[in-house]
Amino acid sequence: MAEINTPEEKSLNFLEEIIEEDLKSGKYTSIATRFPPEPNGFLHIGHASSICLNFGLTKKYPGYTNLRFDDTNPETEKTDYVESIKADIQWLGFEWKNELYASDYFDQMYQFAVTLIQKGLAYVDDSTSEEIRAMKGTHTEPGKDSPYRTRSIEENLDLFTRMKNGEFPDGSRTLRAKIDMTHTNMLMRDPILYRIKREHHHRTGDKWCIYPMYDMAHGQSDSIEQITHSICTLEFVPHRELYDWLIDKLGIYPSHQYEFARRNINYTVTSKRKLLQLVEDKFVTGWDDPRMPTISGLRRAGYTPESIREFCDRIGIAKRENMIDVSLLEFCVREHLNKIALRRMVVFDPLKVVITNYPADGTVEMVRSEDNPEDPNTTYREIPFTRELYIEREDFMENPPKKFFRLAPGQMVRLKSAYIIQCDEVIKDSNGNITEIRCSYLPESKSGGDSSGIHVKGTLHWVSVAQAISVELRLYDRLFRVEDPTSEEGDFKDYINPNSLQVISTAFAEPALKNIRFSDRCQFLRKGYFCLDKDTSEDKMVFNRTVTLKDTWAKEQKKGR
RNA sequence: UGCCCAAUAGUAUAAUGGUAGUACAACUGAUUUUGGUUCAGUUAGUCUUGGUUCGAAUCCAGGUUGGGCAACCA
Numbered sequence: 001m002a003e004i005n006t007p008e009e010k011s012l013n014f015l016e017e018i019i020e021e022d023l024k025s026g027k028y029t030s031i032a033t034r035f036p037p038e039p040n041g042f043l044h045i046g047h048a049s050s051i052c053l054n055f056g057l058t059k060k061y062p063g064y065t066n067l068r069f070d071d072t073n074p075e076t077e078k079t080d081y082v083e084s085i086k087a088d089i090q091w092l093g094f095e096w097k098n099e100l101y102a103s104d105y106f107d108q109m110y111q112f113a114v115t116l117i118q119k120g121l122a123y124v125d126d127s128t129s130e131e132i133r134a135m136k137g138t139h140t141e142p143g144k145d146s147p148y149r150t151r152s153i154e155e156n157l158d159l160f161t162r163m164k165n166g167e168f169p170d171g172s173r174t175l176r177a178k179i180d181m182t183h184t185n186m187l188m189r190d191p192i193l194y195r196i197k198r199e200h201h202h203r204t205g206d207k208w209c210i211y212p213m214y215d216m217a218h219g220q221s222d223s224i225e226q227i228t229h230s231i232c233t234l235e236f237v238p239h240r241e242l243y244d245w246l247i248d249k250l251g252i253y254p255s256h257q258y259e260f261a262r263r264n265i266n267y268t269v270t271s272k273r274k275l276l277q278l279v280e281d282k283f284v285t286g287w288d289d290p291r292m293p294t295i296s297g298l299r300r301a302g303y304t305p306e307s308i309r310e311f312c313d314r315i316g317i318a319k320r321e322n323m324i325d326v327s328l329l330e331f332c333v334r335e336h337l338n339k340i341a342l343r344r345m346v347v348f349d350p351l352k353v354v355i356t357n358y359p360a361d362g363t364v365e366m367v368r369s370e371d372n373p374e375d376p377n378t379t380y381r382e383i384p385f386t387r388e389l390y391i392e393r394e395d396f397m398e399n400p401p402k403k404f405f406r407l408a409p410g411q412m413v414r415l416k417s418a419y420i421i422q423c424d425e426v427i428k429d430s431n432g433n434i435t436e437i438r439c440s441y442l443p444e445s446k447s448g449g450d451s452s453g454i455h456v457k458g459t460l461h462w463v464s465v466a467q468a469i470s471v472e473l474r475l476y477d478r479l480f481r482v483e484d485p486t487s488e489e490g491d492f493k494d495y496i497n498p499n500s501l502q503v504i505s506t507a508f509a510e511p512a513l514k515n516i517r518f519s520d521r522c523q524f525l526r527k528g529y530f531c532l533d534k535d536t537s538e539d540k541m542v543f544n545r546t547v548t549l550k551d552t553w554a555k556e557q558k559k560g561r
Numbered sequence: 562u563g564c565c566c567a568a569u570a571g572u573a574u575a576a577u578g579g580u581a582g583u584a585c586a587a588c589u590g591a592u593u594u595u596g597g598u599u600c601a602g603u604u605a606g607u608c609u610u611g612g613u614u615c616g617a618a619u620c621c622a623g624g625u626u627g628g629g630c631a632a633c634c635a
């Protein structure tokens with residue numbers, strides 16, 4: 001990526017400030033961060049923000065970022081998810097230093113637990129989960145000590161070993177930290193460190209029947225990897241006290257946890273649980289459905305890594321609750337696509353136009369049009385122009401309102417890269433439906449050599465009937481009809497946008513579209529940005545709409561109504 | 562009636578005791594062979610009450626509002 005070396009005027013976010021201070025004071029000479037996904041779902045746009053943050057920090061400052069799968073709950077975790085997560089991070093354009101797993105450290109974590117027992121800081125509790133909950137107290141009442149809290153170190157050591165050896169049934173015993181049952185921070189009221197769970201682990205198989213809890217695993221993994229800045233979301237703030245307590249009592253490398261606010265985006269949801277529901281209940285076709293806010297969904301929709309990185313960069317990071325306008329994401333992708341997309345003409349809803357003064361002998365005239373007017377070195381493609389064309393049905397009105405710059409009886413428009421035409425006659429069927437428009441063209445108005453002296457306000461996209469190829473279009477819109485489906489009454493699924501997908505099975509495209517590859521991005525003139533979908537087959541090309549073009553005319557019409 | 566975190570235009574984010582700025586959105590206008598792009602402009606903000614100070618978005622105190630915390634989830 002060619003970064004322009006302008007003087008750094010952009011202000012630092014609060015983490016960059018902390019890091020610069022740490023570097024300046026000599027606390028660290030380089031930093032280490034990690035991205036710690038749990039492999040139990042697909043990555044979404046919120047994760048992209050965290051990825052850009054963690055990897056971005058070590059791109060900006062000396063250091064590196066590890067990818068560490070937080071796989072301490074074998075019940076929900078799968079290798080499939082590991083693969084999709086890796087692919088998504090790479091697609092976003094980031095490289096991790098080491099690919100690691102919390103499960104790599106199970107032996108060390110077990111030793112840490114033993115150490116705590118030996119120091120009299122952990123004990124085996126025989127209480128049921130109901131009993132533990134009951135003794136935990138509430139926000140306003142202190143908890144009560146478990147009757148097993150005073151067991152001897154020897155007994156705890158023996159019991160914990162036997163827990164590991166599989167001598168006790170699932171859920172019958174836990175290892176708990178011995179802290180303070182009256183602590184104002186509920187997490188410090190003797191948190192559970194280890195539980196018995198006979199579950200096949202995606203990496204360690206059946207080696208273990210006890211697994212560490214998040215608090216016993218995360219900070220310890222950070223410490224083992226000597227992570228300097230462990231960045232997580234705000235809901236982990238109360239965990240920091242326990243994070244620090246464990247590192248302190250264990251006397252291991254002091255990683256530090258910092259928290260930022262997770263990013264929320266309107267008109268969508270970003271909770272793995274809800275996303276999973278949308279997939280399972282078939283509201284979408286899969287995790288990579290282009291309407292999903294997952295990285296794979298955005299990728300399939302045609303978003304570019306550059307545009308997502310730009311978006312994450314623009315929204316920044318902070319510690320306050322937020323709801324980001326999805327229009328910023330759309331702005332970022334339009335901004336990038338405008339620079340790189342190949343211009344093509346596709347008619348979504350055809351209306352036949354016959355140029356009555358054009359030769360009726362089957363003449364095919366090739367006109368030239370730029371692939372991208374934004375590119376000073378643009379290439380060109382040839383488009384066949386003939387007597388019979390299709391234009392967009394919405395581009396013609398028999399009784400147009402004021403400011404309608406398109407085709408209407410007696411009105412003139414330019415056909416992009418071709419000629420100016422004038423509408424002479426409207427042909428209707430017996431039901432009064434318009435079936436054809438008869439026009440005349442101005443031969444001297446050809447693009448590139450226009451000597452007609454006539455200026456028209458409207459330019460239309462078009463395709464030649466005989467040479468048109470038919471393609472399928474999938475027009476995606478936002479998944480929800482309300483900004484925040486989670487805060488509405490009832491189930492969030494009640495607020496799904498019923499028109500989030502419109503399929504046009506036969507649209508008419510200029511022949512050059514045939515040569516489009518999967519890596520290409522297109523702008524269908526006046527319609528939006530599109531990319532080839534994986535459902536494309538030998539007989540039919542399928543295109544997904546990434547985003548529409550800004551449409552001030554549509555806005556104008558809405559105001560009128 | 563606990564503990565923790567936060568509060569700046571509609572949205573997001575700067576200003577780190579000294580001119581409240583930027584981007585998106587919205588709205589005007591100019592340019593345009595895409596009603597796109599580009600360009601120019603407009604609207605719009607420090608939660609509240611006190612205090613410290615020559616001076617407060619910033620520091621302090623009280624209040625208000627929003628969020629998190631009582632899974633053998635992460």
